[in-house]
Amino acid sequence: MPLSKLICSPSMGAPAKHERRKDARPGELLDAALELFVEKGFAATRSEEVAKRAGVSKGTLFLYFASKEELFKAVVRENISGRFVEWNAEFVNFQGSTADMLRYCMTAWWERIGSTKASGITKLMMSEARNFPDLATFYEHEVIQPGQELIQRVLQRGVDRGEFRPIDMKYGVYIVLAPMLFLAMWKHSLGTCTAGVQLIPEEYLAVQVETLLYGLSVGPRSHPASAEILRQEPMDDLAQ
Amino acid sequence: MPLSKLICSPSMGAPAKHERRKDARPGELLDAALELFVEKGFAATRSEEVAKRAGVSKGTLFLYFASKEELFKAVVRENISGRFVEWNAEFVNFQGSTADMLRYCMTAWWERIGSTKASGITKLMMSEARNFPDLATFYEHEVIQPGQELIQRVLQRGVDRGEFRPIDMKYGVYIVLAPMLFLAMWKHSLGTCTAGVQLIPEEYLAVQVETLLYGLSVGPRSHPASAEILRQEPMDDLAQ
């Protein structure tokens, strides 16, 4: 990064055509790459197309990223910022019932991730994790684990406050997670290609959360089985 | 599984250049293709590698399958769509309660698809559908639609026999489908790379189905919301 840019750029009156937004280049490339990787996958995305969508030439792409793989990694890392700090704070301060917390959980995820470009990262990771083990580990640490912990804290709060029955957290977490991951995948893959029944994401999530909440509720129910399975210890005879 | 190879190959001096096994070839190629497609994705799998894993030469692959896409379709047919006839028959003849049918649905799916290499196809399609519209359409017709119809028939049976409350089939189908698709994705992507909480698929599915069944059950409950949403018509105020 040449010093002159840092000094001159912001204060210059009319930026020359060629100099416009030099610092913005990498960001534009990452945006373009995210879109294309999500749309077409890593292998099928051509570097030149990324460059073109970012409004630069092929050569420029390789000026900022040593290879297509490095570009991919940068895209993922860039889009997995530490949003969890903010979210954790929100949940610590949450005042309502834990049922409402769970509902808010789903709603907030949809509004901030699911319905935005960021859901593409989820799809991308699920699709390409096998081909990028180190990225998968990175994603695991940065996203999956914090996310699971967040959900687990919510569920634990419900149990601690007597709102939920005691449950095996392992399954609880995935029951909350699965609909979100499913939705992110579906939205970016078969959901766009198929002419089948169209899913309305908000409703789908609402149904899922209410069904779950009912399963978590204390008190008498006619289907006792789920309570059995959701109890604290996994059943040995079902384990692999 | 090329049994003959396991038995003969290591002990034989030089493997014959022209080993004629016409009937066995397609199966061996399909097995090899399934493995590689799941491991590396459709685009990243080289035809020659499929051939090599099946123990034949590049040319032989194209002797049996006109192109890589046709090979993929054959893999899907062999492992999934070709079995719907049998499955449909099973469900037509099913004698027990519809709740048991749903449980059987999940169990059978796991045993026949989910726990086998065939689940990789599901992951594959979710990952690559956007790139290969032809394959996506093929999969939509051969797998998604028959699958959704099968699930819908089960749910409808429950409603018709008074076992389930009347529900909006649109969401019902996806609530059944989502855990299976999620499991297939998870197993073949992040699940293999992460050291996080290990999911036991059978239990996960059991929890999901029981939770769902409870949501579908008739009679009084403390959480009425899910009943609201699962009623016949979607709520307008939730629609996008």
Place this chain on the structure above:
Amino acid sequence: MPLSKLICSPSMGAPAKHERRKDARPGELLDAALELFVEKGFAATRSEEVAKRAGVSKGTLFLYFASKEELFKAVVRENISGRFVEWNAEFVNFQGSTADMLRYCMTAWWERIGSTKASGITKLMMSEARNFPDLATFYEHEVIQPGQELIQRVLQRGVDRGEFRPIDMKYGVYIVLAPMLFLAMWKHSLGTCTAGVQLIPEEYLAVQVETLLYGLSVGPRSHPASAEILRQEPMDDLAQ
């Protein structure tokens, strides 16, 4: 050629299915190959297709011909039999005027070669001569030279008998030859692909021969130029 065949085949009552016409195989292959080479050229003709059209398997083709090139050479050689002996005799015995001889020349060529499959050989040689120099030489000796000599003898007869003006034989021969070669090419190439004006070969040849005969005629004419050029010695100032 196994002795048994020579001894047994003709005298056997009912020939087994597999033995029918064993000696005919090479001939059938040559016929099939001629057709296909003419239709599609040497490079674009697949060996398997030749075999299929001859009603045998790919392997059998290579049983009789060591390679595709050898097959090609055999096709050309087979179809350039010594028909010139017969034709020379015909012309030696011809009784009419030399003008009629030339007309007969064209007519006979069309009936025996031009309109038959044999014209395909002409096309084939013109198309592939560059790729098969030894075949070209062979064709030159077996066909081109005898043909040119035959034509030259006819023209010489006309000159000797005072029917034609003395001409430069070099051009005379080609003026007779060109329309035939052109027709053979046209018929097997662009003529089959184009929707343009359709040529009726017999009429075309008739026009050509009459035009030529008029150019050869003795006596006064208004266009003396062709007489100039057709005179015994080539004009030095036009020569390359």
Place this chain on the structure above:
Amino acid sequence: MPLSKLICSPSMGAPAKHERRKDARPGELLDAALELFVEKGFAATRSEEVAKRAGVSKGTLFLYFASKEELFKAVVRENISGRFVEWNAEFVNFQGSTADMLRYCMTAWWERIGSTKASGITKLMMSEARNFPDLATFYEHEVIQPGQELIQRVLQRGVDRGEFRPIDMKYGVYIVLAPMLFLAMWKHSLGTCTAGVQLIPEEYLAVQVETLLYGLSVGPRSHPASAEILRQEPMDDLAQ
């Protein structure tokens, strides 16, 4: 003709890997392609060889021409069809007798096409038309039809001005065309391989055109047959 190469290449130490000569490349590639197509035929010419002869790499060829077929079409456009505009103009402005026009026709064709590498294209199309229907159609539209129309306009001019007898244009066109096509074929096939009588193209064409002109001339002649056949309507009794 890549002049720069003749001058620079031998004396330079190591040829630069990335020699940027964007404007010159297409021309060099077209020249190389023309040569090779004519030498070896369309199918037998490898793209890489074209590139090598033009002094570039395989990839560069496809930078300028989308496919081998497009390359061929470009060769045809560059060398033949692109010039019809100019030729048509020449003939519209022609001042002399129509006989001179026809003579000029032949002479100009020989100078601009026949004696140049471009004549190889004619041979090429005659040889490969059946294999490449797309190319044949292209050639038919871009070369054959304009060429026939040009010739027909010349002949019609002669008839309209009372210089030629009324003739059946169908045969008239081919009588003009055939010697040129024959010459192109001969030159690039048997003519190069045979040791037979050597044809001097200019003289051959001169003889042909004078013979033709005499056939077209008005006034009394001793051989009336050609007049018969060249009259406006084809004779039914000669038709196939």
Place this chain on the structure above:
DNA sequence: GATGAATGAGGATTCATTCAT
């Protein structure tokens, strides 16, 4: 820094030829 012309390894597919049966 930015460009885009040039490169060449890589991949799908074809087909002449071989050889076990």
Place this chain on the structure above:
DNA sequence: CATGAATGAATCCTCATTCAT
């Protein structure tokens, strides 16, 4: 003899990457 399954060299074309300008 005849077959046709198997082979793998050959070919068109793509695209990540390099580098002269």
